[in-house]
Ligand code: AP5
C-alpha cells in the first residue's frame with residue numbers, strides 16, 4: 001500500500017503516520033522531518049530549508065520533488081509507504097503520479113481553532129525528534145533521550161499563520177486533484193488520536209480487501 005496523508009499544519013498527519021506505519025509495516029516518509037534532519041546536519045539543503053520553513057513558506061517544488069523521488073528510489077520498503085507532507089502542490093502531486101502508484105490519499109481536516117491549539121502544545125525532542133503534547137508531560141524531558149523538549153521554530157504564532165495561508169492557497173487545491181483521480185478519502189481529524197486512528201484503520205482494511 002502506498003498512501004498519502006494530506007491536511008493542514010497540526011491536524012495530526014505525523015502522529016497518525018507513525019502509528020499506522022508501525023501497525024501496517026509501512027515506511028513513514030515525512031518531507032518535513034527530512035528537511036529538519038538536513039537543517040540539523042548543516043547541509044546546503046538544510047541552510048536553504050531553514051529560511052523557507054522559518055518564514056512559513058513551502059520549499060521550491062524542484063528541490064523537494066528531487067529529494068522525495070531520490071528517497072523513494074532508495075527505499076527498501078517492500079510493503080509500501082506513507083507520504084506525510086508530500087505532495088503539497090498540484091505540481092508535486094502530478095510529478096508523483098508519473099513515478100509511483102498511490103492507492104489512497106487520506107485527507108484529515110479539523111477547524112482552525114483545533115489546529116492552533118494542537119500546534120501551541122506540540123513539543124519535540126531536539127535529539128530524536130519524538131513528539132509530545134505539553135500538557136500531557138510529567139516533566140519537560142524526552143523519555144528516550146533525557147534532554148529538554150523544545151517547540152519547533154515554525155510553531156510560533158506568526159509563522160503558523162503564514163503556513164496556514166500557504167496551505168489554503170497551494171495545498172488545498174490538490175484535494176480536488178485526488179478527488180478527480182478517485183483516490184481521495186476524507187477523515188474528520190477533530191477527534192481523539194484513537195478515534196482518528198480507528199477510522200483510518202477501518203478504511204485501510206477495506207482497501208486491503210478491495211486490492212485482494
Ligand atoms: P511539516 O513538518 O510537514 O509540517 P506541517 O505540514 O505544517 O504539519 P505539522 O507537522 O505541523 O502537523 P501534523 O499534521 O504532522 O501534526 P502532528 O501529528 O505533529 O513541514 C514543515 C515545513 O517543511 C513546511 O512548512 C515547508 O516549509 C516544508 N515542507 C515540508 N514538506 C514540503 C513539501 N512537500 N513541499 C514544500 N515544502 C515542504 O500533530 C500536531 C500536534 O497535535 C502534536 O502535538 C500531536 O501530538 C497533537 N495531535 C495529533 N493528533 C491529535 C488528536 N487527534 N488529538 C489531540 N492532539 C493531537
Ligand code: MG
Nearest residue numbers: 013014015032
Ligand atoms: Mg508533521
